[in-house]
Amino acid sequence: MSNNFAIVNDTLMPEDKASLQVNDLVIQRGYGVFDFFRTINGKFIYLDEHLDRFFYSASKMRMDPGRSKEKVRELINELVSVNKFPDSAIRIMLTGGFADDGYTVTKPNLIITQRVFGMTTENDETGTTLASYEHQRQLPHIKTVDYIMMIWLRPFMNKKLVTDVLYHQDRIVTECPRSNIFIVTRDLRIVTPADNILKGITRKHVIDIAKKDFMVEEKNVTIEDVLYAKEAFITSTTRQIAPVLELDGTEIGNGILGDITRQLQNELIKSLLS
Amino acid sequence: MSNNFAIVNDTLMPEDKASLQVNDLVIQRGYGVFDFFRTINGKFIYLDEHLDRFFYSASKMRMDPGRSKEKVRELINELVSVNKFPDSAIRIMLTGGFADDGYTVTKPNLIITQRVFGMTTENDETGTTLASYEHQRQLPHIKTVDYIMMIWLRPFMNKKLVTDVLYHQDRIVTECPRSNIFIVTRDLRIVTPADNILKGITRKHVIDIAKKDFMVEEKNVTIEDVLYAKEAFITSTTRQIAPVLELDGTEIGNGILGDITRQLQNELIKSLLS
Numbered sequence: 195m196s197n198n199f200a201i202v203n204d205t206l207m208p209e210d211k212a213s214l215q216v217n218d219l220v221i222q223r224g225y226g227v228f229d230f231f232r233t234i235n236g237k238f239i240y241l242d243e244h245l246d247r248f249f250y251s252a253s254k255m256r257m258d259p260g261r262s263k264e265k266v267r268e269l270i271n272e273l274v275s276v277n278k279f280p281d282s283a284i285r286i287m288l289t290g291g292f293a294d295d296g297y298t299v300t301k302p303n304l305i306i307t308q309r310v311f312g313m314t315t316e317n318d319e320t321g322t323t324l325a326s327y328e329h330q331r332q333l334p335h336i337k338t339v340d341y342i343m344m345i346w347l348r349p350f351m352n353k354k355l356v357t358d359v360l361y362h363q364d365r366i367v368t369e370c371p372r373s374n375i376f377i378v379t380r381d382l383r384i385v386t387p388a389d390n391i392l393k394g395i396t397r398k399h400v401i402d403i404a405k406k407d408f409m410v411e412e413k414n415v416t417i418e419d420v421l422y423a424k425e426a427f428i429t430s431t432t433r434q435i436a437p438v439l440e441l442d443g444t445e446i447g448n449g450i451l452g453d454i455t456r457q458l459q460n461e462l463i464k465s466l467l468s
Numbered sequence: 469m470s471n472n473f474a475i476v477n478d479t480l481m482p483e484d485k486a487s488l489q490v491n492d493l494v495i496q497r498g499y500g501v502f503d504f505f506r507t508i509n510g511k512f513i514y515l516d517e518h519l520d521r522f523f524y525s526a527s528k529m530r531m532d533p534g535r536s537k538e539k540v541r542e543l544i545n546e547l548v549s550v551n552k553f554p555d556s557a558i559r560i561m562l563t564g565g566f567a568d569d570g571y572t573v574t575k576p577n578l579i580i581t582q583r584v585f586g587m588t589t590e591n592d593e594t595g596t597t598l599a600s601y602e603h604q605r606q607l608p609h610i611k612t613v614d615y616i617m618m619i620w621l622r623p624f625m626n627k628k629l630v631t632d633v634l635y636h637q638d639r640i641v642t643e644c645p646r647s648n649i650f651i652v653t654r655d656l657r658i659v660t661p662a663d664n665i666l667k668g669i670t671r672k673h674v675i676d677i678a679k680k681d682f683m684v685e686e687k688n689v690t691i692e693d694v695l696y697a698k699e700a701f702i703t704s705t706t707r708q709i710a711p712v713l714e715l716d717g718t719e720i721g722n723g724i725l726g727d728i729t730r731q732l733q734n735e736l737i738k739s740l741l742s
Contacts, residue, residue, distance in 0.1 A: 200490065213487040214495060216474065216579050221488060221563070223615040224498030255620065289495070290619070294583075297619050305490050309568075332606065332617055340616055341497040343606055345564070345571050346529065 199276045201269050201306040204261075206276060209307060218303060219290025225299070226339040227251035228287040230431055231395070234313045234466055236280040239431075241267070243395045244286075251337045252288050257302045259288055266304070273306055283311035283432065287339070311432070315467065317459045319451045321437035322370075322428060325354035326417055329361045330368065334390050344371035358428075360441065363390070365417045373430035375438065376400065377415060377423035378408075378454045385419070388412035396429040396462075403461045408454075417441070425452030434466070435459045473550045475543050475580040478535075480550060483581060492577060493564025499573070500613040501525035502561040504705055505669070508587045508740055510554040513705075515541070517669045518560075525611045526562050531576045533562055540578070547580055557585035557706065561613070585706070589741065591733050593725045595711035596644075596702060599628035600691055603635045604642065608664050618645035632702075634715065637664070639691045647704035649712070650674065651689060651697035652682075652728045659693070662686035670703040670736075677735045682728075691715070699726030708740070709733045 200209040220226035229248040232239045245263045252259050259266065270284060285307045291300035327350065329343055347359050360375060361368045368390050369375060374397040376386040384404045386397065404410050420426050425447045426438035435458055437451045474483040494500035503522040506513045519537045526533050533540065544558060559581045565574035601624065603617055621633055634649060635642045642664050643649060648671040650660040658678045660671065678684050694700050699721045700712035709732055711725045 202490070209491070210489065212490045214490055215484065216476070216486045216488055216561075216581065217483070218495075219619070220498070221492075221494055221500070221561075221579075222502075222559075222613060223619060224494070224500070224613045225616055225619050226495070226498070256623070285496075287490075287495075297615070297622075299619065305495075307490065329606070332603070333620065338616060339496060339498045340614060341571070342499055342612055342614055345493070345497060345499050345573065346607065348571075349530070 198308060199273060200308070201273050201304070203304055204269065206272060212305065212307070214289060214303060214305070215292055217292045217294065219293045219299065220339060222293065222296055223290065224340055225255070225290035226287060227255055227257065227337055228285055228339055229337055230283060230285050232311060232313070232431060233274065233280065233282045233284065239466060240395045240399065243398070247337060247395065248286055248288070252302070254333075254336045255338065256299055257288050257290065259304065260301065261304070269306055273308055277308050279308060279310045281310065281312050282308050284308045313466070315463055317451060317456055318434065318436045321439045321451060322358050323356040323440040324358050324360040324370065324438055324442070325351065325356045326362050326367070326442055327359040328363060330363045330390060331361065334368070334392055337392060341371060356440070360420070362417055367415050367417055367420060370428055373428040373433055375415070375420070375426065375428050377420055378425040378452065380422070380424045382408060382424070382454070384408045384410045385415055386412055387415050389414070394429055394431075396431055396434065399465070400429045400435060400458060400462060403465065404458055420446065423447070425455050427455045427458070435462055472582060473547060474582070475547050475578070477578050478543065480546060486579065486581070488563060488577060488579070489566055491566045491568065493567045493573065494613060496567065496570055497564065498614055499529070499564035500561060501529055501531065501611055502559055502613055503611055504557060504559050506585060506587070506705060507548065507554065507556045507558065513740060514669045514673065517672070521611060521669065522560055522562070526576070528607075528610045529612065530573055531562050531564065533578065534576065535578070543580055547582055551582050553582060553584045555584065555586050556582050558582045587740070589737055591725060591730055592708065592710045595713045595725060596632050597630040597714040598632055598634040598644065598712055598716070599625065599630045600636050600641070600716055601633040602637060604637045604664060605635065608642070608666055611666060615645060630714070634694070636691055641689050641691055641694060644702055647702040647707060649689070649694070650701050650703065651694055652699040652726065654696070654698045656682060656698070656728070658682045658684045659689055660686055661689050663688070668703055668705075670705055670708065673739070674703045674709060674732060674736060677739065678732055694720065697721070699729050701729045701732070709736055
């Protein structure tokens with residue numbers, strides 16, 4: 195157990211005291227939403243957008259956060275001022291609440307936790323290797339706590355000797371369990387799936403950055419498109435931009451960090467540190 | 469809050485004190501399994517089979533219950549002897565454990581809760597009305613805590629003026645969120661889906677009962693098969709056998725409890741009380 199502090203509803207407490215009654219719908223039924231963002235040198239990264247998405251997720255799940263965005267922001271600030279982790283990852287979560295009947299959403303519980311999480315300013319060259327897996331996440335546009343498949347698929351990943359999976363349906367790729375995927379086509383367009391995905395906040399910022407120098411398209415991408423791509427990369431809050439070096443045993447590009455991915459990494463890192 | 473007792477790991481406590489640390493994977497990632505069974509007049513209903521399925525679910529999710537089935541049975545007996553509810557529903561649950569990294573299954577937590585739940589010995593004539601909904605549950609053969617869709621679909625059910633949904637994929641029906649479906653064909657065969665479902669314990673016993681008098685088939689059933697059926701019914705631990713009176717606005721049979729469903733209800737009730 196760590197010495198971190200956490201917030202449950204409006205109360206600050208040591209994280210190992212932060213608990214939830216077992217009748218909460220998130221425990222009984224997996225019914226909860228969250229969001230996850232970073233601080234770098236004490237600065238919140240894309241906090242407004244994460245708060246907006248958090249409230250959007252709650253609304254889509256018919257959960258009343260019971261507080262304004264401003265109040266949630268105040269609570270986050272309170273936690274940050276106590277934990278004093280300049281480089282960190284913060285998780286805000288809303289649960290379905292205590293439901294005696296096992297299915298009625300009641301008054302949600304708000305949980306805020308924070309972890310030390312360092313920023314790397316170097317280009318991620320290690321990247322990721324992927325195996326495709328046919329699966330469509332349920333309610334993909336809502337950031338629910340449902341990551342069952344991600345954990346369940348670990349033996350599959352180990353067997354395939356990859357670090358992550360790429361979900362697809364009928365060979366149309368959607369996303370990785372915790373990140374979005376982009377390809378750089380041989381004619382230097384940047385393409386990323388548009389449908390049946392969680393629209394990542396980092397994804398959005400990378401699109402904005404890429405648009406300055408490239409044609410960017412949000413549209414269907416097939417497994418074959420990825421295999422044939424000049425480069426491919428994933429984006430996420432934790433990974434920022436990580437090159438995809440391999441899909442289903444086939445090297446993407448030359449199996450190393452590509453020039454365009456490197457360029458986008460540099461610009462993202464610069465913007466995160468600015 | 470109720471005055472029920474509950475068990476967390478091996479410790480008996482008032483249910484409102486039964487809680488879980490917020491870093492448990494079931495809270496962070498919806499990663500947990502459970503089972504659910506009844507007592508009638510103090511007698512456990514199908515306890516062996518529920519324990520078997522519980523341990524099967526845990527194994528498929530790579531969770532170590534940390535105790536033998538016999539030990540879990542002892543804990544259940546301990547809880548029952550304190551709560552003293554002759555007619556009840558008991559829920560046994562295993563969570564993914566405290567995971568600092570957010571995805572590694574660690575030492576699971578065992579939670580056992582009990583609710584008063586009365587047995588009705590009368591034929592359920594009210595039954596259920598269904599609307600079809602295209603969805604395939606992930607890991608359908610494992611009893612995970614993932615019931616997000618069931619709760620999320622409530623406004624859809626309200627709009628359709630039905631009491632439950634029937635999942636299907638390309639018009640091949642699978643199951644309802646918390647029950648299995650059967651049809652009685654016009655030539656008096658009893659048919660129930662075999663694939664991509666949770667194989668209910670009540671489903672199995674109803675198949676056994678039905679086999680004495682009918683030809684029973686486990687095979688694909690389409691929405692059209694249900695609409696054209698002589699009778700249809702659902703089975704579950706809580707509902708036992710409930711007639712399906714309507715699907716997508718069309719009456720099944722004559723929209724009332726049918727003779728064969730009634731006969732099976734009678735035999736199931738008799739066996740539960742014996």
